Amino acid sequence: TQLLEQSPQFLSIQEGENLTVYCNSSSVFSSLQWYRQEPGEGPVLLVTVVTGGEVKKLKRLTFQFGDARKDSSLHITAAQPGDTGLYLCAGVISNFGNEKLTFGTGTRLTIIP
């Protein structure tokens, strides 16, 4: 059972365009993280959002956590070729002091120069 669904699964756009990637679940998470993964490497954390409705910005990337803490979005403004990669969202569930991370299916983003 995949708790987190990401859309779109693949996205290819021209340099300079804007885009939004979505991460949706029926589960409530204590926090949600976004990662970027380059080919041949492990995922690298971009941001953690904790509070429902929270918005965080990382240069041209804007991350939002849904009010009910079940979903999140990643918006990229004026995309650049360096943004190309696999973007993964991950929901954190805390259980008796232990935390588990459940990853989404991923969005493979390609920015065309």
Add this chain to the structure above:
Amino acid sequence: DAGITQSPRHKVTETGTPVTLRCHQTENHRYMYWYRQDPGHGLRLIHYSYGVKDTDKGEVSDGYSVSRSKTEDFLLTLESATSSQTSVYFCAGRGLNGNTIYFGEGSWLTVV
């Protein structure tokens, strides 16, 4: 540098043979994780550890076992490798009070 090293990085093995993947960390992470990554499935948790000799199952633990005899090392064993276990395996670690998970570079396993 996440301080997490996986070995081997690439391995081809035959069906039915046991395989052990090693994860070594130098950051004193308390929590350690083994994930597998497959197209269309993202990263799925196999097993995790919340301390030395304390481990628990993830969502896809069948056919896998783990051991953590010291903080630095977390081993993943495929007891009898099958073709369905062909995948990329990632080890990850997290500190006691941190929310950042650091990943290793991955181990590519092919079972023929």
